[in-house]
Amino acid sequence: MKLSQIVYSILVAVVLWSCGSKASTDEKTTATAPEDAVVPIKLSPVSTVVRAEPVVASGLVSSAQEVRLSFKIGGIINRMFVEEGQSVRKGQLLATLDLTEINAQVSQAQLANEKAERDLGRVKSLYADTAATLEQLQNATTGTNVAKQNLTIARFNQSYAQIHSTVDGTVIRKIANAGELISAGASVYQISSNRPSDWVVRVGVSDKDWARLRLGNRASITLDAYPDRTFTGTVSELAQAADPANKLYEVEVRINPGGVKLAPGLFAKVTLVPAQSRSYTLVPIEAIVEGNGKEGFVYLLADDNRSAGPLHVRKVPIQIGFIDGDKVLITNGLPGVKDVVTGGSAYLTEESSVVVK
Template identity: 60%
Template sequence: MKQYSFIITLFLLAACGKQEEKKADNAMGDETVVPVKLEKVAQTVRSESITASGLVASSEEAKLSFKIGGIIQKIFVEEGQKVRKGQVLASLNMTEIDAQVSQAKFGVEKAERDFKRVENMLKDTAATLEQMQNATTGFDVAKQSLQIAQFNRSYAQITSPIDGAVIKKMANEGELTGPGTPIFYITSNRQSDWVVRVGVSDKDWARLKVGDKANVSLDAYPSETFTGTVTKLAPAADPMNKLYEIEVRINPNGQRFASGLFAKVELKPVQNRNYIMVPIEAIIEGNGQDAFVYVLDESRKKVKRLPIRIGFVDGDKVLVTNGLEGITEVVTSGSAFLTESSNVIIK
């Protein structure tokens, strides 16, 4: 038993010795001084383009529906068919609708008879003023009901509000439809009406204005670049993705466009943007537009790592949009050997 105790004691002493050596090594490592070079950052102003993607659509488009419900009697067009403004596209079965109009007419006739009867009785003092008022109100209500029924009958048809084409037909003959239920989706077929709608961030939205130019590339025409112009800026962000919608009107250059074509848009705002410019050697751990740089702390004997946002790269310079506010110098040479606990000396 004593022999086992002696072995355990030796093991613990050896372990403690190794831990002390490790602490000593770490202490020596912490005291290592890394020589670094610094370079001052520079302010610059550039007109950076904004890239986004979206789908081609018509600036004039509509979802058409019946104002009233009923059975669809006839559909006169098919998907892809061209239509003219005012053309009848579909109609409802008129049996019930005509019956409602007839019923309203009978109601007007009865209310008019009641009104005249009470009016004559009032002249003979056989009716009260209240009875006359009730008859007048009933007559007015009946006439209004007839107007509503006739108005609804006029909306038992769907007519095209524009010259265009039927992109989608969402119902068939014989189906029961409700008021406001979309039946057709139509778009304009004029060449000047094609647009791309894209989403941009709030900072990019602030740099854009109506009239700014754009280059548009379509997967359908990979060898061509189309020109465009910003025509609309959304006044509020989309509540789902928090982006602001920008509408760009495209010049098709004689090519055939269709709704839904995928487009990449390069927006060219006239308004410039301020950047902080640093050498490309200062960038570490870059991942897309996110990266880090090292700067000296207040003691100028240690460093700290700052996250930055890259706008774009221009030769051997990186233009930074966020992260270096108030910073005058960044570490260039020696940054690959640094951690935030490193001691440094300026070469």
């Protein structure tokens, strides 16, 4: 064996011996390490409060009187008299169809009615002279009645070849234009009432929140368009079935605009105050650890005998109702609990030893 290989083997052996010696030393050090220090904690009392938990939801401002106007029959649009954003009055003419075909249908029905009346007159004369049968007279009478009804239908369609506004409001959408061929019942204008008493916000709430709400419950509304102002409102409608898409129940809140200009589509945050109250457990906000939305944890003393040396804690899950200043209202309660850990809770685990300061 070469001398270089012998030297290399000796060096590898020395390195391995050094690593093993260090690991042994580390194990002894770990084994003889002192236990964790005792964590000082502070306890705060738990109380109970009876309140009506508010329901917070968001939605868009709209008008309770929002209509989509269309023609009774299809045809070619002749004229459009208003544009988007314009204010309109109830009964105002908004659009018309080209009446060429419609007027021809009225004339045709009128001529058919005149012929039916002439035929009926002749059959009556023949029947009086016993030259026509009773069946012929009855058929002529029926034909005259059918012709009259066809004329009524044609004139009715002619009268609804125009669109008139059904409310005082604002045109928020113009869906068609002059010269377009439009089918019967297709929307042409969408109009929103602009009366102060018609503004509403529609929001979706869960089934539990829906069950606590009643018509007439108060609400406070904030709008992104007016961030420094809070509006008042009342619950005006409660849906009796959930929306199939999002499984939420729609609640309509009527707003008091207080002289402020509103428009459809403004984003609103609504806080509803149910009349039904319930009891909540009240704890300081600093007692909550690992809070995540509506869930969190608090630490409680796991030992009743505080004079028997180091104490321990246990971690308890809670359901957060809502936050009120420096207090948290808990919905699932802490039955039989008098105190929760506040000071020092950030440094605790369930294996920690603690001392109450």
